[in-house]
Amino acid sequence: MTVYVDDMRANFGRMVMCHMVADTDEELHAMAARIGVARKWHQKPGTSHSHYDICLSKRAHAVNFGAIEIDRRGLADLIQRKRALAQNQEKL
Template sequence: MTVYVDNMNARFGRMKMCHMLADSDEELLAMADKIGVQRRWHQHPGTIKSHFDICTSKREKAVDLGAVQIDYPSDVAKIMKARRAALAKTQV
């Protein structure tokens, strides 16, 4: 299982934001707790789009704790595609 952070660098006010996603919601929530991101910011929980938008300082903390750095949008798209395929297999 893995937690990922991308390099999106989107502006939100004065902050720069990126995505944090994981192979499971449990792992994603555990990392959010470790880096101090409130669970109420969890977007699309329980779906293939499950993620957090986090600021770059939280991204650095996540990387220090073992999160894998990925490229936006290419690697994020690959992860979403794999999630969609896995979901399709479970629904057959």
């Protein structure tokens, strides 16, 4: 399972949030379920920007379960790779 968590720190009420993304939505949903994040919080499904916003305590759980920590550049690279893959599949 290849899941990533970025280093964003955005305030949301009393929480501080970051992004959790994955190579596939299946991997993303599996990790979300594993760390206790409801599927209703999934954002931008079916796109290269598919992700969950998760609080830092959930981020720590994801890392403990094998998520890879990335920075903003890593997130942008991942989104670009996913977009290119989707475009290549559309051509087939």
